[in-house]
Amino acid sequence: MKIKGIFILLVGAALVLFQSFLLNRKASPEIPEEVQKVLVSSCYDCHTSAGQNEDAKKALNFEEWDDYRLTKQVTVLGNMAKVIEEDKMPPGKYLEFKPDRKLSEEQKELIIDWTDEAADALMEGN
């Protein structure tokens, strides 16, 4: 009986610890799920390490985001807003064979608003 009690206590403690670990992870700036979805479908093909185009990865590699200096993150967020606003990204050549990846007006607004908020958060939080 006693052993069972200790066991339950230990499991409980482990759960609490695990939960706080999860919460801590969430403390780093997070990309909202709906934004992430759009980025993955319309940007990640070229702007992650698996991308084939070196220039694209050099300009922005989402997988290296956490290694970017704060000033670089602010810069990239501004550039993302600009190229999306001006319909320069995703580029026409890419859309030729993946036309469904074109950003709708709503998606553009969603991403641009997010870049603004994220940049403001970086500037205020540091």
Next chain:
Amino acid sequence: MKKWGRFILFILLAAAVAIQFYRPERNLEEGENPADMVNTLDVPQHLALKLEGSCYDCHSDHTEYPWYSQVAPVSWVLAKHIREGKLELNFSQFGNLERREMIGILTEICEVVEDGSMPLPGYLAMHKEAIFNEEEMQELCEWAEMEALKLLRD
């Protein structure tokens, strides 16, 4: 046959003269500008001079024109470069940018000088002293990052 040669030569000469009459507007704003980057940020004087010598011809409101810039079609090519350069970045109007845009410019001036895309090869061919050596490049990048961080934390 000889007659034709002369005729063509005459036409070419006439064309060379005729195109001189189209003169693009010159980029020659005068005087101290409070919005200029050197008046907006802390720029060490020798760095300010380097930037003015290497970047300001196409990225400011005042170009130091070489003599050949008066001759078409060179004058047209230069005017186009200056127009496009200023659209991308105008140091004379730096102070009118938002803080975030300033950070972006600072980050990118280091990047484009470091990867050799600026100053343009054509510009360097005519302005050898405009090139950034290793030491100048490093100083530019360290300074840019420091100023960008200051703006970020402002």
